[in-house]
Amino acid sequence: xxxxxxxxxxxxxxxxxxxxxxxxxxxxxxxxxxxxxxxxxxxxxxxxxxxxxxxxxxxxxxxxxxxxxxxxxxxxxxxxxxxxxxxxxxxxxxxxxxxxxxxxxxxxxxxxxxxxxxxxxxxxxxxxxxxxxxxxxxxxxxxxxxxxxxxxxxxxxxxxxxxxxxxxxxxxxxxxxxxxxxxxxxxxxxxxxxxxxxxxxxxxxxxxxxxxxxxxxxxxxxxxxxxxxxxxxxxxxxxxxxxxxxxxxxxxxxxxxxxxxxxxxxxxxxxxxxxxxxxxxxxxxxxxxxxxxxxxxxxxxxxxxxxxxxxxxxxxxxxxxxxxxxxxxxxxxxxxxxxxxxxxxxxxxxxxxxxxxxxxxxxxxxxxxxxxxxxxxxxxxxxxxxxxxxxxxxxxxxxxxxxxxxxxxxxxxxxxxxxxxxxxxxxxxxxxxxxxxxxxxxxxxxxxxxxxxxxxxxxxxxxxxxxxxxxxx
Numbered sequence: 001x002x003x004x005x006x007x008x009x010x011x012x013x014x015x016x017x018x019x020x021x022x023x024x025x026x027x028x029x030x031x032x033x034x035x036x037x038x039x040x041x042x043x044x045x046x047x048x049x050x051x052x053x054x055x056x057x058x059x060x061x062x063x064x065x066x067x068x069x070x071x072x073x074x075x076x077x078x079x080x081x082x083x084x085x086x087x088x089x090x091x092x093x094x095x096x097x098x099x100x101x102x103x104x105x106x107x108x109x110x111x112x113x114x115x116x117x118x119x120x121x122x123x124x125x126x127x128x129x130x131x132x133x134x135x136x137x138x139x140x141x142x143x144x145x146x147x148x149x150x151x152x153x154x155x156x157x158x159x160x161x162x163x164x165x166x167x168x169x170x171x172x173x174x175x176x177x178x179x180x181x182x183x184x185x186x187x188x189x190x191x192x193x194x195x196x197x198x199x200x201x202x203x204x205x206x207x208x209x210x211x212x213x214x215x216x217x218x219x220x221x222x223x224x225x226x227x228x229x230x231x232x233x234x235x236x237x238x239x240x241x242x243x244x245x246x247x248x249x250x251x252x253x254x255x256x257x258x259x260x261x262x263x264x265x266x267x268x269x270x271x272x273x274x275x276x277x278x279x280x281x282x283x284x285x286x287x288x289x290x291x292x293x294x295x296x297x298x299x300x301x302x303x304x305x306x307x308x309x310x311x312x313x314x315x316x317x318x319x320x321x322x323x324x325x326x327x328x329x330x331x332x333x334x335x336x337x338x339x340x341x342x343x344x345x346x347x348x349x350x351x352x353x354x355x356x357x358x359x360x361x362x363x364x365x366x367x368x369x370x371x372x373x374x375x376x377x378x379x380x381x382x383x384x385x386x387x388x389x390x391x392x393x394x395x396x397x398x399x400x401x402x403x404x405x406x407x408x409x410x411x412x413x414x415x416x417x418x419x420x421x422x423x424x425x426x427x428x429x430x431x432x433x434x435x436x437x438x439x440x441x442x443x444x445x446x447x448x449x450x451x452x453x454x455x456x457x458x459x460x461x462x463x464x465x466x467x468x469x470x471x472x473x
Contacts, residue, residue: 003033003082003165004033004034004165004166004196004197004198005033005071005072005079005082005083005164005165005166005197005198006030006031006032006033006070006071006072006073006198007030007031007054007070007071007166007198007200008029008030008031008068008069008070008073009027009028009029009030009067009068009069009070010028010067010068010069010070011026011027011028011066011067011068012024012026012027012028012065012066012067012068012069013025013026013027013065013066013067014046014049014050014053014058014063014064014065015063015064015065016062016063016394017061017062017063017064018390018391018394019063019390019394021222022223023046023049023063023223024046024049024050024053024219024223024224025222025223025224026067026224026225027050027067027069027224027225028225029217029225029228031198031200031217032198033165033196033198034196034197034198035198035199035214035215036192036198036199036201036212036213036214036215037198037199037200037201037213037214037215037216037217038201038202038203038206038209038213038215038216038217038232039051039200039201039202039216039217039218039219040202040206040216040217040218040219040233041218041219041220041221041226041426042219042220042221042426042428042429043204043396043398043399043424043425043426043428043429044221044383044395044396044398044399045219045220045221045222045223045396046219046223046396047170047202047219047396048087048088048170048202048396048397049223049396050219051085051087051168051170051200051202052085052087053065053069053076054069054071054076054083054085054166054168054200055076055080055083055084055085055168056075056076056077056079056080056083057085071083071166072165079166081110082164082165082166083164083165083166083168084106084159084160084162084164084166084167084168085159085168085170086152086155086156086159086168086169086170086172087155087170088170088171088174088202088397088424089343089345089397090148090151090152090154090155090175091148091151091343091345091346093151093154093155093158094143094146094151094154094155096143097142097143097144098139098140098141098142098143099125099130099131099137099138099139099140099141099142099143099146099154100118100121100125100138100139100140102143102154102158103120103121103124103125103139103154103157103158103161104117104118104121104161105158106158106159106161106162107120107121107161107162110162112162117161120160120161120162120163121139121157121161122139123161124156124157124158124160124161124187125137125139125154125157127157127160127183127186127187127190127191128153128154128156128157128160128183128184128187129153129179129180129183129184129187130150130153130154130157136286137150137286142262144262145260145262145263146286147285147286147287147289147290148175148285148290148342148343148419148420149175149176149177149180149285149286149452150285150286152172152173152174152175152176152180152184153176153180153183153184153285156169156172156184156187156188160187160188160191163191163195163197164197165195165197165198166197166198166200167188167191167192167197167198167199167200168200169188169199169200169201169202169203170202170397171202171203171204171397171423171424172184172188172201172203173185173203173205173208174420174423174424175285175342175420175423175452176285176452177283177284177285177452178452179284180284180285181208182208185208185209185212188201188212189211189212192212199212199213201213204398204424204425204426204430206232206233207232210232213232214230215228215229215230216228216229216230216231216232216233218233236427244276244277244278244438244441244442244461245276246274246275246276246277246461247274247275247276247277247312247444248274248275248310248311248312249272249273249274249275249308249310249311250273250274250275250310250312250313250414250415250445250446251271251273251296251307251308251309251310251313251325251415251446252270252271252272252273252307252308252310253268253270253271253296253305253306253307253308254270254305254306254308255267255270255304255305255306256268256270256271256292256295256302256304256305256306256307257302257303257304257305258288258291258292258294258295258300258302258303259291259303260291260294260300263291265303265304266287266288266291266292268288268292268466269464269466271296271448271464273296273415273446273448274446275312275414275444275445275446276441276442276444276445276446277441277446277447277461277462278437278438278441278447278448278449278459278460278461278462279446279447279448279449279460279461279462279463279464280448280449280450280451280456280457280460280462280463280464281293281448281449281450281451281464281466282450282451282452282457282463282464282465282466283465283466283467283468284468286468287466287467287468288466289419289450289466290342290419290450292466293339293417293418293419293448293450294339294341295307295326296325296415296417296448297325297337297339297415297417298324298325298326298327298328298333298337298339299326299339300326301324301326302324302326306323307323307324307325309323309324309325312414312444312446313325313336313337313414313415316332317332325337325415331363331364334360334363334364334411334413335364335411335413336413336414336415337413337414337415337416337417338360338408338409338411338413338415338416338417338445339408339417339418340401340404340405340408340417340418340419340421341404341419342419342420342450344400344401344403344404345392345393345400347404347407347408348392348393348400348403348404350392351391352388352389352390352391352392353379353384353387353388353389353390353391353392353395353403354375354379354388354389356392356403356407357375357378357379357403357406357407357410358371358372358375358410359407360407360408360410360411361374361375361410361411364411366411374410375388375410378406378410379406381406381432381435381436382402382403382405382406382429382432382433382436383402383428383429383432384399384402384403384406387399396424397423397424398423398424398425398426398429401420401421401423401424401425401433402425402429402432402433405418405421405433405436406436409436409440409445412440412443412444412445413445414444414445414446415445415446415448416437416440416445416446416447416448417448417449418437418447418448418449418450419449419450420449420450420451420452420453421433421437421449421451421456422434422451422453422455422456430455434456434459437449438459441461
């Protein structure tokens with residue numbers, strides 16, 4: 001049984017190395033043991049940084065702090081055994097090769113007896129809806145083949161299993177289908193009720209949590225304390241009118257099956273992606289949305305079937321390269337296809353945000369003066385211009401996603417493939433992302449996205465729903 005943990009900040013400030021402004025400043029607040037807090041604020045205001053500081057995963061080599069941040073009246077590193085953190089990117093928390101071993105990892109590190117460890121493993125996996133009757137995942141399933149949403153549930157199960165006194169959740173429902181959101185909220189509610197642990201949740205969609213959480217601590221855009229209240233923020237997203245005009249077929253598929261290495265092949269519906277349109281891939285976690293996206297983007301070979309490249313993408317390709325984007329040289333691919341992964345960190349290769357956006361322009365031979373103007377305009381569009389010199393890995397989750405989006409599309413490719421584009425966005429940045437997707441389509445790109453976001457699904461031209469994963473015989 002966990003013991004609830006108190007949290008206190010006294011004029012606390014954190015500044016990342018190499019950044020001109022602090023990520024968080026002048027924070028003073030108190031959270032009593034057993035309280036259940038929503039930590040809110042605009043994208044990039046330091047919410048994730050605060051959770052990482054409380055979990056003692058910010059090192060002195062990453063930045064400097066002043067003031068006090070206390071967990072049970074001690075520095076956070078003295079209370080690591082008391083604190084469980086589910087980070088925004090679940091990829092960073094997968095450690096072991098099998099699902100059961102990954103969930104058991106925390107318990108084993110804290111010397112929980114073996115029989116009790118595995119009782120907790122089975123209970124926590126079932127509580128988050130990852131394993132159970134009729135579900136394809138077992139304790140022996142390789143973690144490498146899980147979808148992003150399934151890894152999100154896995155990370156939560158691993159933290160729940162060692163019963164922390166302070167539970168820190170950073171966008172725990174991101175990338176989850178509607179049932180997954182319900183499973184996670186129910187699971188967390190059960191843990192809080194049974195253990196009495198202190199809970200701090202970051203979620204840009206707070207509605208599912210309102211019956212559980214008791215208070216809101218809001219940060220402002222500069223990383224300062226904006227307010228403490230019981231009033232929950234409301235989602236208010238401006239929707240872009242759908243008046244786009246379809247153009248030529250950019251890419252289509254016939255009898256296509258897809259699959260990552262080590263996975264069975266998955267049959268997917270036939271697609272026709274036209275210039276000037278946005279198509280959404282929807283479906284439950286694990287149905288193959290991200291795998292199909294990587295295949296359409298030329299980053300995975302198809303298992304079987306045909307990918308037919310339309311005239312807008314064929315120009316300049318050699319005949320033997322035309323059949324499928326995965327056969328194209330990298331320079332040809334970057335000119336024609338812009339891909340944004342579910343985990344944007346996996347595609348950053350430059351030391352600054354500006355150079356990350358400019359890379360594709362350099363590769364495709366855009367003149368330096370024109371490239372600089374386009375980089376500036378794209379950073380401004382995504383609210384990232386003040387972070388032009390920042391390392392991409394130091395950005396918030398929402399900022400990383402917006403940076404990956406503009407980096408992949410700054411060349412106006414004919415095909416744009418984006419996995420969960422609105423994850424981690426507040427109302428304003430959500431509108432910025434949707435506006436950019438709309439502009440790309442209107443300029444002639446075929447845009448295909450994967451999403452569980454109902455507001456985003458309301459502004460696309462077509463929705464293709466993938467069925468639960470059924471391996472091809």
